[in-house]
Amino acid sequence: MEENNSDTKKDLGNNLESFFNKYFNLILLGTLIFAFILRFKYMNINAAVWWDEADYLSLAKHFAFGFPEQAAPWRARFLPMVWSVFYSFGANETFIRFIEVLVSGAGVYLTYVLGKTLYNKKVGLLAAIMLAVYFEHLFWSARISLGVYGLTIWALMGILFWKGYHQNNKKYLLIVGALYGLGIYTYDSLGFFALFIFVFMLLTTKFKFLKDKRIWYVILAAVIAIMPIAIYHYVEFKDTFGESSNVLYSIYPRIGRFATADFNPSEESNLDWQRPKGEVISEAISYFTQMPYLMKWPFFIALLLGLTLLGNLILGFDLILKGKSGNLKKDLYIILWALSLMIPMGLVVATTGFMFEPRLIFPAMPALFVIVGIGFMKLYSLISKYNKQLAIVAVVILLVLGVQMQLSFANNLINAKKDSFFQHNVGGTWLKEHTKVGDVIVGCGLAVNLIYYTEREFKSFGSNATRADELVEKYKPKYFVMDAFDPGCTIDYPSMYREKFIPVQVYFLDPAKTMPIMIIYEVRY
Secondary structure, eight states: OHHHHHHHHHHHHHHHHHHHHHTHHHHHHHHHHHHHHHHHHTTTOOSSOOHHHHHHHHHHHHHHHOOOOOOOTTSOOHHHHHHHHHHHTTOOHHHHHHHHHHHHHHHHHHHHHHHHHHTOHHHHHHHHHHHHHOHHHHHHHTSOOHHHHHHHHHHHHHHHHHHHHHTTOHHHHHHHHHHHHHHTTTOGGGGHHHHHHHHHHHHHHTTGGGGOHHHHHHHHHHHHHHHHHHHHHHHHHTTTTGGGOOHHHHHSHHHHHIIIIITSOSTTOOOOTTSOHHHHHHHHTHHHHTHHHHHHHHHHHHHHHHTTHHHHHHHTHHHHHTTOOTTHHHHHHHHHHHHHHHHHHHHHHHHHOOOOOGGGGGGGHHHHHHHHHHHHHHHHHHHHTTOHHHHHHHHHHHHHHHHHHHHHHHHHHHHHHTTTTHHHHHHHHHHHHTSOTTOEEEEESOHHHHHHHHOSEEEEOTTOHHHHHHHHHHHOOSEEEEETTSTTOOOOGGGGGTTTEEEEEEEESSTTSOSEEEEEEEEOO
16 A cells, blocks of 8 residues: 555656656746746836936936936946937837846846756756846846846856857857957946956866967957947046046046045045954855845755755866866856856955945856756755655745745835835926926936936035035026935025025925925026
């Protein structure tokens, strides 16, 4: 009787596995459709853009129509240039968001391709499912985020480099180079892709790769792709960094920004040189210690199981150095992919005053979820030795719990933030409708957001009343704005001239309308 029960369970396990294999393509298609549905669901949920979004969208309008913009020189400008083409043909913010949904969904598919290419299609599917529901990716896919583009571009580069190098496919390698050249002007973290490939090639070939024509194909394509936009940056920003300017700072202002501000101990520095070492070390490894929060516990358990492949790397490291590593190269590739983002960005957070933000390591997530997928397969392998049916049930339960936790967290986070800064949208739109192109608005507030919505130049006086006097006298603005979202707006300048500044629009922070957050004044001369 016991033997019959055992056979029944074994048959059921085999049937479940057979069902999965038979309908694998449909399951994959369903995953991708679900990923896109989620992203379309949240595409237009937000009532207003945030600072970064306004910066990039204002740049796009500037390139398309010459509208004002106030973006820092180190803002990545390639995508706004691309968006400006769409704007010039009549596109709007919704269309730009639609493009991002497509790019975000493509990242989910490429995560599947990565897992399938390096390991097998089951690992790829598991990784794709997890990225499809990953709360941080969903949150930023609902906003204008260059990090979403960065994930997809890095995933494509990583897959094509692996295939191009191991299949000796020059076309793939040229595409990798071109993507890298444009990518560093799309999302700064993509610059670390060069570090990733350099360390991988160094460990697997020592310095032999320097004589490998395939690597030079990548470099040549990158240089050619970089040249046009590098020339634009040089012409536009050659004097930005004053006496400390050099060609490198001009053609890639992000480096100039770090070199002249964050890493020089000065009054302008963001770096606190007296910080406790323990605090610095804690932030430097923050992307490792925050994994339970990012993954949520079901995926984190699988991540720990997947990281057992590190044991194989350690035990076989001598084989890697001797070029006899075989399948260990795949493990090394996927581990270095993740580390090449997690370590540098942790150091950036620890040393520059940046806040810890999970989106800064977006390009590492496909690799991390592939490792989690490996962990799920290891869990299945361990349990299936005793009971294949139980192994399938355990993996499914853990996966479903992880999916549910990610989706619930994403939904709560998105809805909690969806109405933030809506006052800029309604107030800025009102100002746009009541002014004409070329008008200047004076006031104090988050200038970038107001510039985006008004499409007008915004001159801010900060907390300097004398500066406000000068701006009002010089520009004779029709409207004056006080925006308390900017913590620097500490002077109630209009109250000093009540007969001159007449409030015409007031926007509140609370539904009861007891906390005014943004006031538009008409200026009477």
